[in-house]
Amino acid sequence: MAEEIKLLKNWSSPFGLRIVWALKLKGIHFDPIDEDLSNKSPLLLQYNPVYKKIPVLVHNGKPISESLVILEYVDETWKQNPLMPQDPYEKAMARFWAKFGDDKVSLSIWNVFVKQGKDQEALQEAMENLKFLEENLKGKKFFGGEKIGYLDIALGWLANLVSLLEEIIDIKIIDKQRFPLLFGWIQEYSQAPIIKESWPPHDKMLTKYQIKLENQLKLAAAQTN
Ligand SMILES: N[C@@H](CCC(=O)N[C@@H](CS)C(=O)NCC(=O)O)C(=O)O
Structure with a gap:
């Protein structure tokens, strides 16, 4: 069947x-x-x-x-091209960092974005979170090792979205000097053909996130009035 x-x-x-x-x-x-x-x-x-x-x-x-x-x-x-590590400890770590990406990294980067990089506390929190990911990449091309794995896919949004947010607020969040490994990973991941071909059109995403920012700013202004 x-x-x-x-x-x-x-x-x-x-x-x-x-x-x-x-x-x-x-x-x-x-x-x-x-x-x-x-x-x-x-x-x-x-x-x-x-x-x-x-x-x-x-x-x-x-x-x-x-x-x-x-x-x-x-x-x-579908067992071909395994994404998860086989070792139970490695597997637990991959799940742990994927959850960290969803719970902490995304929120802290979003805060930098909506504050347009002007809030030092938000910036510092994002930098601390990104440092953990930088450490994770030591000695590896991908979070999954030599090949794209579960954690690369879980953190994949970082590879394309951060540069888009940086473009909108004109601030570098993941810069090459501070996060050389993460910076290199972003290049590798976002340029991998299967990843690249499925990323939505840049202009459409830009408009979407510009509108999101405008809405957030209006909301914040309404709350302070
Ligand atoms: N934790 C969920 C998050 C999924 C999620 O937030 N999806 C959004 C789109 S990006 C959605 O469907 N939002 C509709 C809604 O919240 O009503 C997952 O990992 O699948």
Whole structure:
């Protein structure tokens, strides 16, 4: 029986891209279904009633939500091109740093962005978090070693999004002097053909994040009035 693999995503979500990257790295064909998040489809509400968020992978009718959970499912279901380390300790560390990326790194970079680099505390927190990632890359080309692995995919948003945010606020967050390894990883990761071909168009992303910033600034202004 032919496998049925659907991916509910949208055009810009870095969480959705994690799954696109993983499936492509494994050479798995899938049916992408783009959601309009301002008008969620009955399919999304049916498949992810808990969070009502994308991405959702639907494999032979069975839905799986939460991008880091989906990544592990993909890795265990299609064994070619393994993404997770085999060693239990290494595996635990990959999960730990992926969670750190979602819980701490993304929030601290977002704070630098919305404060347009003018808040020293926000900057310092982001720098401290990025230093942990820099340490992690010592002696390695990718977080996963010689090849792109689970943690590279989990942190993949950094590789493309940070330069976009830097462009908007005209401030360098990941500079070559301070974070040479992370800087090198960004080049390697974002230029890898499978990663590059699935990243959304630059201009469209730029507009999206410019609007996000404007909205945040309006909100902050309204709160101080
Ligand atoms: N922790 C989730 C986050 C997913 C997420 O935040 N998805 C956003 C798009 S980037 C979404 O569906 N938002 C719709 C909403 O919050 O209503 C994951 O890793 O999959």
